[in-house]
Amino acid sequence: MYSVATALCEMAAEAGVKPSEPDIHRFEDLFLKSVRKYGRVRELKTVMQYNLLTLRPFKDAGQGMQLMLKGAISPLEMVKGGKKNPAVERIFARLDRLRHGESLDEG
Amino acid sequence: MKVSYYPGCSLEGTARSYDISARRICRSLGIALEEVPEWCCCGSSPALKMDRLMSTALSAQNLVQIEKQAVEQVVIPCPFCFRRLLSAQDEMKADVALKERVQKIIQAEMAGALQIRNLLGFLRYQVGLEAIGAQVTQPLSGLKLLPYYGCYLVKPTGVTHFDDPEHPVSLDELLAALGADVLSWDLKTECCGAGLSLSKTEVVVDLTGRLIREAVRQGADALVVACQLCQANLDMRQAEISRVEGKAYALPIIYFTQLMGLAFGHPARILGLNHHLVDPLPLLKEKGFA
Numbered sequence: 444m445y446s447v448a449t450a451l452c453e454m455a456a457e458a459g460v461k462p463s464e465p466d467i468h469r470f471e472d473l474f475l476k477s478v479r480k481y482g483r484v485r486e487l488k489t490v491m492q493y494n495l496l497t498l499r500p501f502k503d504a505g506q507g508m509q510l511m512l513k514g515a516i517s518p519l520e521m522v523k524g525g526k527k528n529p530a531v532e533r534i535f536a537r538l539d540r541l542r543h544g545e546s547l548d549e550g
Numbered sequence: 551m552k553v554s555y556y557p558g559c560s561l562e563g564t565a566r567s568y569d570i571s572a573r574r575i576c577r578s579l580g581i582a583l584e585e586v587p588e589w590c591c592c593g594s595s596p597a598l599k600m601d602r603l604m605s606t607a608l609s610a611q612n613l614v615q616i617e618k619q620a621v622e623q624v625v626i627p628c629p630f631c632f633r634r635l636l637s638a639q640d641e642m643k644a645d646v647a648l649k650e651r652v653q654k655i656i657q658a659e660m661a662g663a664l665q666i667r668n669l670l671g672f673l674r675y676q677v678g679l680e681a682i683g684a685q686v687t688q689p690l691s692g693l694k695l696l697p698y699y700g701c702y703l704v705k706p707t708g709v710t711h712f713d714d715p716e717h718p719v720s721l722d723e724l725l726a727a728l729g730a731d732v733l734s735w736d737l738k739t740e741c742c743g744a745g746l747s748l749s750k751t752e753v754v755v756d757l758t759g760r761l762i763r764e765a766v767r768q769g770a771d772a773l774v775v776a777c778q779l780c781q782a783n784l785d786m787r788q789a790e791i792s793r794v795e796g797k798a799y800a801l802p803i804i805y806f807t808q809l810m811g812l813a814f815g816h817p818a819r820i821l822g823l824n825h826h827l828v829d830p831l832p833l834l835k836e837k838g839f840a
Contacts, residue, residue, distance in 0.1 A: 471596035
């Protein structure tokens with residue numbers, strides 16, 4: 444199932460293979476950065492960052508504006524981060540250590 | 551009945567109407583939803599694709615938090631979060647070495663015996679159609695609905711357990727219990743493009759276009775969904791589909807929880823039915839439901 448696809452992606456990343464679909468990779472990278480920072484993905488902030496990074500700052504702006512006017516989303520969500528989750532940051536830090544060949548036995 | 555509730559990131563972001571309506575109908579059914587304390591993202595498809603250990607560890611962090619709540623089951627509205635937490639628990643049950651590794655990463659131990667349910671499956675099979683039907687004060691008679699499950703909810707076989715992966719019926723049965731006219735079609739579990747809406751918009755326009763076109767051809771008044779990504783893609787891309795095809799589409803895309811709330815007598819605006827891009831309120835007003 445997906446474990447095969449995941450293993451292939453991990454091997455590609457280790458070997459430094461460039462993603463064939465860089466935009467998908469960029470979005471996923473921003474998504475995980477948000478999770479690391481806040482414990483949860485801040486959707487609108489991540490969308491905004493992605494649009495800026497890909498030089499399409501007004502992509503889907505019309506739909507976004509309509510949703511704001513309907514009260515479905517708040518413009519503040521594009522900038523605010525919210526509280527952080529130190530437990531999640533520690534998980535990411537331990538995964539970094541494993542990636543660098545370190546042991547987790549010392550805590 | 552008290553159960554743990556894991557909303558997931560979208561339900562506190564772009565899919566608040568799903569969250570609001572889910573909480574409302576559960577209250578009507580006498581179900582106490584206790585939100586998981588300090589829950590975190592399950593990592594969704596980005597973590598699952600890029601780093602299996604990260605994906606499993608994030609799910610495990612949530613499983614530990616749920617176990618602290620001293621409940622037997624957790625209910626999850628988002629199909630992807632549901633599948634991720636369920637798969638992570640199953641994978642760690644089958645692979646003790648993985649479980650030990652993950653426990654070291656999250657620095658906590660887990661029992662790994664939770665009953666992990668998707669909200670739709672929980673309502674259909676644990677709560678049951680009789681209890682749901684008993685709450686209906688405004689049957690949705692005359693509303694022609696097409697149930698759309700998407701591909702995360704009931705696939706893959708042997709993981710999500712609660713319905714047939716190719717021809718699911720739980721949503722059909724639930725909508726029938728609300729008194730709606732449930733239509734049948736072959737695209738119930740076709741993909742809408744899911745998380746590619748931003749990075750591969752043209753693919754999502756193509757995939758959602760197939761679904762919208764067929765739904766309109768079937769004469770549906772609305773498409774009913776149980777996934778916030780399906781809702782967003784189908785709702786948001788209709789203007790582009792209309793442009794590509796030179797034909798105007800405006801098919802409401804409604805969460806099943808919103809329709810349950812409506813049938814239970816809750817006001818449409820409280821259920822967030824005014825939050826969608828394709829406004830379902832004119833249709834609901836015309837049919838006398840709002």
